[in-house]
Amino acid sequence: xxxxxxxxxxxxxxxxxxxxxxxxxxxxxxxxxxxxxxxxxxxxxxxxxxxxxxxxxxxxxxxxxxxxxxxxxxxxxxxxxxxxxxxxxxxxxxxxxxxxxxxxxxxxxxxxxxxxxxxxxxxxxxxxxxxxxxxxxxxxxxxxxxxxxxxxxxxxxxxxxxxxxxxxxxxxxxxxxxxxxxxxxxxxxxxxxxxxxxxxxxxxxxxxxxxxxxxxxxxxxxxxxxxxxxxxxxxxxxxxxxxxxxxxxxxxxxxxxxxxxxxxxxxxxxxxxxxxxxxxxxxxxxxxxxxxxxxxxxxxxxxxxxxxxxxxxxxxxxxxxxxxxxxxxxxxxxxxxxxxxxxxxxxxxxxxxxxxxxxxxxxxxxxxxxxxxxxxxxxxxxxxxxxxxxxxxxxxxxxxxxxxxxxxxxxxxxxxxxxxxxxx
Amino acid sequence: xxxxxxxxxxxxxxxxxxxxxxxxxxxxxxxxxxxxxxxxxxxxxxxxxxxxxxxxxxxxxxxxxxxxxxxxxxxxxxxxxxxxxxxxxxxxxxxxxxxxxxxxxxxxxxxxxxxxxxxxxxxxxxxxxxx
Amino acid sequence: xxxxxxxxxxxxxxxxxxxxxxxxxxxxxxxxxxxxxxxxxxxxxxxxxxxxxxxxxxxxxxxxxxxxxxxxxxxxxxxxxxxxxxxxxxxxxxxxxxx
Numbered sequence: 052x053x054x055x056x057x058x059x060x061x062x063x064x065x066x067x068x069x070x071x072x073x074x075x076x077x078x079x080x081x082x083x084x085x086x087x088x089x090x091x092x093x094x095x096x097x098x099x100x101x102x103x104x105x106x107x108x109x110x111x112x113x114x115x116x117x118x119x120x121x122x123x124x125x126x127x128x129x130x131x132x133x134x135x136x137x138x139x140x141x142x143x144x145x146x147x148x149x150x151x152x153x154x155x156x157x158x159x160x161x162x163x164x165x166x167x168x169x170x171x172x173x174x175x176x177x178x179x180x181x182x183x184x185x186x187x188x189x190x191x192x193x194x195x196x197x198x199x200x201x202x203x204x205x206x207x208x209x210x211x212x213x214x215x216x217x218x219x220x221x222x223x224x225x226x227x228x229x230x231x232x233x234x235x236x237x238x239x240x241x242x243x244x245x246x247x248x249x250x251x252x253x254x255x256x257x258x259x260x261x262x263x264x265x266x267x268x269x270x271x272x273x274x275x276x277x278x279x280x281x282x283x284x285x286x287x288x289x290x291x292x293x294x295x296x297x298x299x300x301x302x303x304x305x306x307x308x309x310x311x312x313x314x315x316x317x318x319x320x321x322x323x324x325x326x327x328x329x330x331x332x333x334x335x336x337x338x339x340x341x342x343x344x345x346x347x348x349x350x351x352x353x354x355x356x357x358x359x360x361x362x363x364x365x366x367x368x369x370x371x372x373x374x375x376x377x378x379x380x381x382x383x384x385x386x387x388x389x390x391x392x393x394x395x396x397x398x399x400x401x402x403x404x405x406x407x408x409x410x411x412x413x414x415x416x417x418x419x420x421x422x423x424x425x426x427x428x429x430x431x432x433x434x435x436x437x438x439x440x441x442x443x444x445x446x447x448x449x450x451x452x453x454x455x456x457x458x459x460x461x462x463x464x465x466x467x468x469x470x471x472x473x474x475x
Numbered sequence: 476x477x478x479x480x481x482x483x484x485x486x487x488x489x490x491x492x493x494x495x496x497x498x499x500x501x502x503x504x505x506x507x508x509x510x511x512x513x514x515x516x517x518x519x520x521x522x523x524x525x526x527x528x529x530x531x532x533x534x535x536x537x538x539x540x541x542x543x544x545x546x547x548x549x550x551x552x553x554x555x556x557x558x559x560x561x562x563x564x565x566x567x568x569x570x571x572x573x574x575x576x577x578x579x580x581x582x583x584x585x586x587x588x589x590x591x592x593x594x595x596x597x598x599x600x601x602x603x604x605x606x
Numbered sequence: 607x608x609x610x611x612x613x614x615x616x617x618x619x620x621x622x623x624x625x626x627x628x629x630x631x632x633x634x635x636x637x638x639x640x641x642x643x644x645x646x647x648x649x650x651x652x653x654x655x656x657x658x659x660x661x662x663x664x665x666x667x668x669x670x671x672x673x674x675x676x677x678x679x680x681x682x683x684x685x686x687x688x689x690x691x692x693x694x695x696x697x698x699x700x701x702x703x704x705x
Contacts, residue, residue, distance in 0.1 A: 081616060093546050093589075096553035162480055171483055172616040175591065215483065264653040274666070277479050281669070284613055284620035284682050310552065313562050317545045324542040332615075339612055339622070341680050345656035345673030433622050436613040446540050479666075482617055485686045 054133035057123050058141050060289065062267055065246045066390045067366030067373075069289065072115035072122075073240045076142065077292040077392055078271070078368035080285035081169035082332035083325060087295065088166070088186060090321045091302045098305045101186065105209065106235055107298050108190030109197075111291045114238035116198035131199040135192075140273050142289040143280035144188055154200040156207065156226035162215070163277040164188050164222040169286050171215040183214025185222050187294070196226055205233035239293055243398035243459075247389035249366060250374040256350045257359040265346040266367035283336035292369060292392035295412070299325075300397055303406050319411050326415020327422075327445045334361055334416075335423055335436055354430045355379050361420060362386070371395070376467070381425040385456075388413065388466035394459045409455040413468060418451040419444070421470050426450045449473050519597060525573035526600060531582060532568055534599045539590060550585035607696055607703075612680075619688040621681040623696060625703050628674055633702040634659045637670075641698060667691060670699075 060069040060076060068075040092100055116135060125131055132149040139147050145163040152159065162168075166184045170177070177184070193209040196202070206229055213223035249259045271287060273280050280287045299322050306314045337343055338357065347360035355378065362373040372389040379385070388394065393410035422444040423429050434440060444450060453470040457463035520526065535544045548565050555565060560578055579596060587593045608624040629637075631648070638646035643664030650657050661670040667687050672679035679699065683691045 090546065093549045096550070162483075168483060169616050178588065220480075258654070261653040265651045265656070268649075268651060268653070269658075270647075270649055274479075281618070281682070284615050284618060284680070286616050306549075310562055313566055314549075317548060317566060320542065320545050321549075324540075324545075336613070336615075336620075339620075339680075341658060341660075341671035341673050341676070341678070344676035344678055345658050346651060346654050349654070349656075349675050433610055433612065435611060436615075442540065446536075449541075482684065482686070 052125065052130050052133070054130065054137040055141075057119075057125075057134060058137045062367070064263070064366065065248060066241075066244055067247075067249075067369070067371040068241070068244070068292075068390065068392070069369040070241065071138065071142075071289075072119035074111060074115045074118075074238060074291040074293065075241055075244075075392060075395070076289040076369050077295070078287055078289055078333075079295070079329065080283075080287055080333040080336065081165065081173065082285065083329040084166060084187075084288060084290070085170060085174070085184075086328040087298070087322075087325045088184070090325065091298060094302065094306060097309045100302075103298050103301045103305060104186035105190035105193070106233060107294055107301065108187045109194035109207075109209075109233070110190075110204065110235045111238045111294055111297075112191040112194030113197050113204045113235075114194075114240060115291065116195050118240075120198060128199055135195045135199065139188075139191075140278035143271075143273055143287055144191070144278065146276075146278040147188075147192070149192075149196075149199075152196055152199075152226065154202065155228055156196070158223060158225055159192055160213070160221045160223040162221050163279060164215075165279060165286065165288055167215040167222045168277070168279060177216040179217065181217070183211040183222060184216050185211055185214060185224070187290070188222070189224050192224060193226055202228075203232060204237060205229070205235040208233070238291075239297075239396060239399040242293065242395040244395050245390040245465075247372050249363070249372055252359055252375050252378075254378050255356055255359045256352060257347065257356050257363060258350060259359070259363040262346055262360060262363035263367045266342070266364045269342055269367075283333070283340045283342070285332055285336050287333075289369075293396045296393040296396035296410075299393070299412065300400075300405055300407050307406065322411035323415035323418075324445070326412045326417070327419040328415075329412070330416050330419025330423060331436065331441055331444070334420055335429070335434065337361070337364065338423070338429055339433060351430070354381075354424055354428075357424050357430050358384060358420065381421075382472065384417065384421055384470040386417065386468050386470075388468060391466050394466050398459050405460065408460045409458040410460075410466070413466075414453040414455070417468055417470050418449065418453040421451040422449075520576050520600075522576045524576065526576055526579055527570070528565065528568040528572050528574050528579065528582075529570055530599050531579060531594075531596070534594060535586065538594070539586075539592065543586070543590065546589055547582055547585045550589065551581045554581045607700060609692070609696065614685065617685050618682045619685050621683065621688075621692060623679045623681055623699060625677050625679060625699060627703070628677055629659070629672055629679070629699075629702065630674060631657070631659075633705050634661065634672075636702045636705055637661060637698060640701070663691070668695070670695065 060071050144165050147161050151157045164185045170184045189209045189211050193207045197207050208227050208229045210225045213219035251259050271280050303318050306318050358379050366372050371391040374387050376385045397405050452473045456469050457467040532544050610622045612622050613620045638644050645662045647660045657674040659672050668683040681695050
């Protein structure tokens with residue numbers, strides 16, 4: 052069996068998704084990953100954040116690998132481990148060897164794990180004594196272990212016991228069987244997905260479908276030694292979109308449970324900010340890359356074409372299908388989101404099970420893109436992405452704000468988003 | 476020793492961490508181990524008096540980011556709760572919201588743990604009075 | 607040749623280098639041949655008839671990316687070696703630009 056050959060994303064162009072093991076995956080960069088995780092981790096004194104960050108990953112990985120093993124017909128434990136190792140690397144999470152794991156648990160250690168490596172390489176030293184940053188992998192591997200040995204979801208406990216961010220040379224996790232299972236739920240998979248098509252906007256030369264296809268064909272290949280994916284100058288992962296949506300939703304719920312409704316604006320603000328971080332680093336990185344120059348730039352005539360170009364690329368990184376409802380300008384950008392990954396994930400929950408009534412990440416993201424174009428004027432100068440520029444765009448007095456004029460999570464048939472200059 | 480393992484070792488050296496702090500765009504989201512700003516002089520303020528909280532919020536928003544204030548509050552909530560401070564007082568302080576010095580010190584401590592920044596509280600409060 | 611630092615990111619620094627004309631396949635090949643230990647990858651993008659070039663420097667100390675459609679070349683260099691590597695990258699690009 053060639054595990055690597057069994058592992059490939061299936062682009063669903065009518066949904067704008069990249070599916071593997073029944074799970075839609077989305078591309079994000081390490082800045083976004085750390086920002087969202089750290090924002091949730093800030094609440095560690097309020098509720099046990101591992102129950103959100105680790106357990107959610109465990110649920111998703113369990114469903115993902117159960118589905119993948121079923122689809123491939125692989126029943127041999129060693130072969131299943133090889134598949135997990137291959138998926139882990141294919142998605143840019145790093146390199147792992149599961150040889151020492153058994154149905155009773157065991158230890159996994161690696162010097163290369165996305166969160167730990169990029170944190171250590173990017174940020175100042177983390178305070179001594181804090182737990183490691185590899186929450187996602189911890190849960191992901193616990194869920195994978197359950198799937199490998201056909202164990203029930205929630206039957207494996209886990210702990211991260213070493214981390215690069217604590218000066219250790221490796222990330223180490225321990226896994227063990229639990230007498231009392233964790234209260235976990237199977238993943239929502241492709242959720243309440245929508246289908247649609249990429250609509251070519253008439254007032255632009257930007258060829259939406261060609262750009263989407265071009266981005267789909269780009270080689271995001273993990274490094275052979277580390278399993279980390281470098282692209283556009285940042286470090287990328289293919290992560291189940293359900294993970295981001297559910298940790299955002301669950302964090303909001305836990306915060307409200309603990310502190311009341313008054314805390315909601317603060318949590319929302321954090322989720323909106325994660326969209327700014329993503330626009331700035333991931334999409335900003337894309338807009339200043341050789342890939343963009345080759346694929347999009349030849350068709351750009353106006354500043355608005357930068358918006359069209361980035362919209363065309365989004366389905367190829369798994370975020371759903373985005374189309375303009377009218378010609379954008381610096382005063383207004385109105386978009387329709389089809390199968391936006393966060394909405395699709397959360398729509399699969401019953402209204403009683405969710406609190407978020409829209410995707411705050413999308414609000415920050417699209418406002419952030421507008422700021423890059425009309426405030427930073429990326430169309431006429433190359434930008435230096437540093438703290439100064441970030442504060443200029445997203446500091447006091449944000450330049451743009453976005454609101455959902457229609458939201459599937461409020462019962463509307465579709466998601467519509469309007470970006471306008473912030474009122475000062 | 477592989478190339479990538481060597482790199483991470485080099486990157487983790489204390490000499491280079493300063494460069495990182497100055498150039499990275501998303502420092503604001505991550506905890507830091509050591510403060511880089513001069514120490515606060517809040518010790519010289521009167522612990523028995525009440526002080527306005529809004530100037531500190533505005534200073535953080537202006538000098539770090541709006542989000543830094545949100546994070547500071549979230550980090551501080553468990554301690555503030557133990558002190559019996561109502562969440563609403565720190566979530567959305569009004570110009571006349573005044574709180575005991577220890578409350579402001581809790582917020583400053585959270586700020587320092589996350590951003591390595593410890594502003595001079597006296598200076599912030601003095602400027603407000605002048606204005 | 608113009609040079610601008612775009613971003614310091616994880617273990618890399620991303621620079622933008624602007625040459626006078628887009629480099630063609632023969633120039634990228636020459637760059638790779640002259641730079642011992644480097645690896646050139648060529649990615650045709652049929653849907654937009656473009657070609658991407660990616661040159662990985664020896665010991666993975668950097669990546670140069672460019673396309674046949676732009677005078678912009680991105681040098682994404684190992685942070686700890688970026689200042690030493692950048693002049694060499696620029697010299698080598700200059701050398702092949704007139705081939």
